[in-house]
Amino acid sequence: MKKLDELKHWFADKNKVMIALSGGVDSALVAYAAYQRLGDSAIAVTADYKTLSQEELQTAKQVCSEIGIKQILLDYDELENEEFAKNDSTRCFHCRIELGDHLLKLAKEQGVNVIVDGTNLDDLGEYRPGIEALRQNGIRSPLVETNFSKSQIRELTKSIGLSVHDKPSNSCLASRIPWGQRVTAEKLARIEFGETVVKQLTKIKQVRVRDLNGSAKIEVEKNDISEFTNGVLDKITEKLKMIGFSSVEVDQEGYKPGKINVIAD
The missing domain is CATH 3.30.300 (GMP Synthetase; Chain A, domain 3)
Incomplete structure (x- = not known):
């Protein structure tokens, strides 16, 4: 459990944290570690932006229930964003820029000083314009900063008993x-x-x-x-x-x- 201790320790000097939780295994582990370290000062936020399937939304709710962490649902419609709806090669970038704006606004309302996501080392090797968009909004990735690979994430989530440990990767x-x-x-x-x-x-x-x-x-x-x-x-x-x-x-x-x-x- 040394890797899990490292991840928990990442949150040690954080006051109040918000986790962008999608319903996948990566953000689930981040939320678990944050809640273990910070308790109610860790909040999970799931964006219901109309391109997330109901299955994913239910999984996100289930994960938060298993962890015990408070969950806030962000409700907005990405299809109202023309840059997203026209669907060129920058679609993911515009999606994540808009998500980042919503997260920053909510963080201010909740008195949160750090926003984190579930990006891991394996993600960095793929074409992911959305990651760059989140970085521009100052959103951090504890799994990258503590050197977590996808296989390590699955192994850990299984050992701590989270139901999403073997959930296939998904996208919007x-x-x-x-x-x-x-x-x-x-x-x-x-x-x-x-x-x-x-x-x-x-x-x-x-x-x-x-x-x-x-x-x-x-x-x-x-x-x-x-x-x-x-x-x-x-x-x-x-x-x-x-x-x-x-x-x-x-x-x-x-x-x-x-x-x-x-x-x-």
Whole structure:
């Protein structure tokens, strides 16, 4: 537990801290360590910005309940932000700039002097413009500053008994829409419904339903592609067409984070 002690110690000289908690394993560990060290002076904040699935929102609430930490929900609509909705390669940057603005305003209201997130060492090797946006707002990353890798985070969260320890990594629903194709409420709704249908009919945990100009491309891990047999894909196709998708196919190359960023036309 030496690494956990290091993370707890990071909060030692902090007065009151706010954790941007998404419902994923990374921010869950940060919230746990902060609460263990600071008690009620640690507050978790989850942004319900309309591109977060209800599943993720419920997970975030569950995590806070397990930890015992106070949770505040930030409620706003990213689709009202034209820079976000037009969905070019800077979408994530504009999303995180707006989130940072909301967090800073809330921190002032709550008397919080430090805002933190769940960014870890593994995140730094990927194209993540959102991280830069958060840095510009002064938001810090204890997992980076204490040198945590994703595998160490999962190992620790399992040992302390948090239910999200094996939860697949996720991203906002807008990431299922290629750059250059506008983000709309209608697309987000059918993507969320589509992923729920696939999970229910296959029991696969890691699912992406990409919305490619109205066509659904289902991405799962390569070893899960075999689940789409015995009429399962036909049932999924029927349900997805009912909610507005024009066609449905399974990506035979398998799931790969960020793949869609290069598909945009």
